Structure formats: C-alpha cells, structure tokens
Amino acid sequence: MNDSTPPRPERLVLMNPGPVITDDRVRAALAGPDMCHREPEFSDLLTRVRHKTTLAAGGDERHTSVVLTGSGTAAVEAAVSSAVPRDGALLVVDNGHYGERFQHIADAHGIRTHRLELGWATPVDPAAVERALAADQGLTHVAVVHHETSSGMLNDVAAVARIAHAHGREVVVDAVSSIGAEHIALAEDGIDWLAGSANKCLEGAPGLGFVSAARTAFEGLAGAPRRSYYLDLHRHYTAQEKAQAPAFTPGIPAFYAFDEALDLALAEGREARHARYSALAGRLRDGLEELGLEILLPPGQRAASLTAVRIPAGIGYRELHRGLRAEGFVIYSAQEQLAADFFRLSTMGRMTETDIDRFLAALARTLPTRA
Structure with missing residues (x-):
C-alpha cells in the first residue's frame, strides 16, 4: 500500500434493503x-x-x-x-x-x-x-x-x-x-x-x-x-x-x-427486533435532520427498516455513493420516478449504533460544504 491508497474500511456496512449484514x-x-x-x-x-x-x-x-x-x-x-x-x-x-x-x-x-x-x-x-x-x-x-x-x-x-x-x-x-x-x-x-x-x-x-x-x-x-x-x-x-x-x-x-x-x-421476537430496528432508524433520522437533509415520508407512515432521503443540492447520487463506499458504507438508489431526487438507507440486519454514528460522520464529510 502506498501513501495514495485509501485505508481499507474497518467494516462494510450494507445500508441497502437486503441482502443484509448477517450474524x-x-x-x-x-x-x-x-x-x-x-x-x-x-x-x-x-x-x-x-x-x-x-x-x-x-x-x-x-x-x-x-x-x-x-x-x-x-x-x-x-x-x-x-x-x-x-x-x-x-x-x-x-x-x-x-x-x-x-x-x-x-x-x-x-x-x-x-x-x-x-x-x-x-x-x-x-x-x-x-x-x-x-x-x-x-x-x-x-x-x-x-x-x-x-x-x-x-x-x-x-x-x-x-x-x-x-x-x-x-x-x-x-x-x-x-x-x-x-x-x-x-x-x-x-x-x-x-x-x-x-x-x-x-x-x-x-x-x-x-x-x-x-x-x-x-x-x-x-x-x-x-x-x-x-x-x-x-x-x-x-x-x-x-x-x-x-x-x-x-x-x-x-x-x-x-x-x-x-x-x-x-x-429475539418480532417486537424486540422491531424495537431494535426502530431505535437505529430513529438515531439515523435524527442525524439526517441535523445535517439538514429531508426525509421523504412523515413519521407515521415510515417502516422501521428503511428511510428515503432527498439527495442534497450540489452532489449527485453516484458521487454520494462513491464517497460513502470508500468509507465502508453501501447506500441504495431510489427507483424510477424517485431516483432523480432520493436515495435510500436501510437499518435492516446486524447494524449497530456505532455503525449509524460512523455513517453520519462519513456522510457529513461527503456532503458539499455549505457557503
């Protein structure tokens, strides 16, 4: 490895809605x-x-x-x-x-x-x-x-x-x-x-x-x-x-x-798994809003395992995906009529609070600098 080679991410976190990180x-x-x-x-x-x-x-x-x-x-x-x-x-x-x-x-x-x-x-x-x-x-x-x-x-x-x-x-x-x-x-x-x-x-x-x-x-x-x-x-x-x-x-x-x-x-039980996913999703959504990002759905309509987020101005999905992938996070594009404006983040699988915190920090580094 030379000085120009980025370090290998410590953990690849799949934030696509399946396949998921498994036990x-x-x-x-x-x-x-x-x-x-x-x-x-x-x-x-x-x-x-x-x-x-x-x-x-x-x-x-x-x-x-x-x-x-x-x-x-x-x-x-x-x-x-x-x-x-x-x-x-x-x-x-x-x-x-x-x-x-x-x-x-x-x-x-x-x-x-x-x-x-x-x-x-x-x-x-x-x-x-x-x-x-x-x-x-x-x-x-x-x-x-x-x-x-x-x-x-x-x-x-x-x-x-x-x-x-x-x-x-x-x-x-x-x-x-x-x-x-x-x-x-x-x-x-x-x-x-x-x-x-x-x-x-x-x-x-x-x-x-x-x-x-x-x-x-x-x-x-x-x-x-x-x-x-x-x-x-x-x-x-x-x-x-x-x-x-x-x-x-x-x-x-x-x-x-x-x-x-x-x-x-x-x-684990469905209720406990739902609570685990919900806690991760809540942590993620709070962090996204702190970064000024818009979530597609109002709280009462959201599943516990997936969040659709508006792509911020000044960056395209491919650039966003590339930057986050380099830091060890796989995000997911939206589909068809939502694809131009949104991307998706899953909290399915064996994700942790540390993963969410690391992702939010990586996302903040990847976003365009505000004037």
Whole structure:
C-alpha cells in the first residue's frame, strides 16, 4: 500500500434493503456439510425451516409454508400465479414500485387486473379499495404490499384484508421487506397468502423465498391453473408436505443459514427486533435532520427498516455513493420516478449504533460544504 491508497474500511456496512449484514452464526451455517437433497437429513432440515417460517409469519396450527429456492420476487410470483383461479381477477393496490410489480406479474400470466394506482408514497385509501371491489364482482383477489420499499412506506394490510373478506375476496400480501420486524401475522391479520424472503428482516442469506398460507388454501390449489412449472405452489406444497422433500434441487447452504437465522429471529421476537430496528432508524433520522437533509415520508407512515432521503443540492447520487463506499458504507438508489431526487438507507440486519454514528460522520464529510 502506498501513501495514495485509501485505508481499507474497518467494516462494510450494507445500508441497502437486503441482502443484509448477517450474524456470524448465520454466515458460519453456510459452510454446513455437503448433503443430498433426497436424503433424510435434508427432509429434517426442510421440515424445521418450514415450521419456523410459519411461526415467523404469525401462523398457527392451521397454517404452513412452502419454501422456494429463489428471491422474494419468486415467492410473490408463485403466490399470484398459483392462487388466482382461471376465471379470477386481481385488484392491484399500487402505491410504489412493488405494488406495480404485482401488475407486471399478473400481466405476464394473463391474469385480468384492476389497478388501483394511488401514486408513489401515497397512503392506501381503504375506501378506494372498497369501491373497487364493489364495482367489479369478478375481482377474486386483492394484492397489496406491506412495506413498499421504493419509498419506505408501511401499508395497513390488515385493513385491506378486512375489506376484502367483507366482500368475499382473498388477499395476497408482499411481506418481503417487512416480515420479521414489522407487525404482520397470518392468523391475527386475516392474510390469505403471504410472500416473504429469507434475506431481509429475517436476516438470513440470499436465495430463499417462501409463501405462507392455510393448509386448506394450499390443498385447494389442486384444481388451479398451472401457469408456471417451477413456481407452481401446489407442486411445491405436495412435495414438501406429503413427501417432506423439495420438488427440485434446493439451495442447501441457504437452507442451513435460514434455519439458524429463524432460530435467532424467533428467540429475539418480532417486537424486540422491531424495537431494535426502530431505535437505529430513529438515531439515523435524527442525524439526517441535523445535517439538514429531508426525509421523504412523515413519521407515521415510515417502516422501521428503511428511510428515503432527498439527495442534497450540489452532489449527485453516484458521487454520494462513491464517497460513502470508500468509507465502508453501501447506500441504495431510489427507483424510477424517485431516483432523480432520493436515495435510500436501510437499518435492516446486524447494524449497530456505532455503525449509524460512523455513517453520519462519513456522510457529513461527503456532503458539499455549505457557503
């Protein structure tokens, strides 16, 4: 190393909303032994992970989970393409990029939709959901995102579920960026289909998604359309529930890591993890405001795990990212219509107060000097 080479950061802090900084025990679990996925050892691992996932999703003895080797998007697509019947249709509640993703998934599978386009970073209007369902009796399912990660907004999915059930419809919830840290529960909130991911607030490794629902709902897919081969939930459910085996070759190291991460999540508890994330987010947001930076959402609408921040005048996102990366922090750009003006900071994963304080100091050094 010569005098012009910057020192290597002491710790790389991932402030992107997944993959997250994982516990040392989760990373160590990735190095588990080689295993054949058709042997009893993997059957035991799969069964444990499915049970713990259902508990993390707030399920009870009526519920179960199907775990897929794929991202959270794979889980969302599996839920939508499998659950909506041939003669069904989907009400898409869209107030950001991931609400819009529901629309794209439905389009890809030829599912009729009604898109309730509310506008990015606009709270869900329950009355508008009710009007849409009353106006179109052919809508069999409602799709809604719990944590809209494009803005950091937390949507009231329990209210949407109550309205949907009052009209005899089912609800598909994208909980990819919320499960593990925000209040969401299959049984308590009346969620019919919940799609999640291992590598965000559950703090596992990337590579696994899951769908949690009532056992009777999975059984009811027997006569559903086969819109996908790999993402056919009934195929996966039958293999995992009846044979205690995967339908296809799974990402075994990710299962090892998820098994460990679920143990840690269940031991900590959702409320404690929510409090931990909230404390980190509060420390971060206070520091951002002290630096004169603008946060996109008002306090009552923010998730505990993500903050969208306006890019300050006099610097672009790429320069901001480059400067902070050199100091050991990975920040995340906003998406599409927010990308020109905002960036995002996650407080998911094994982040510490020291990480937040170091980040705020690095950010202060990176910002343009005020006149």
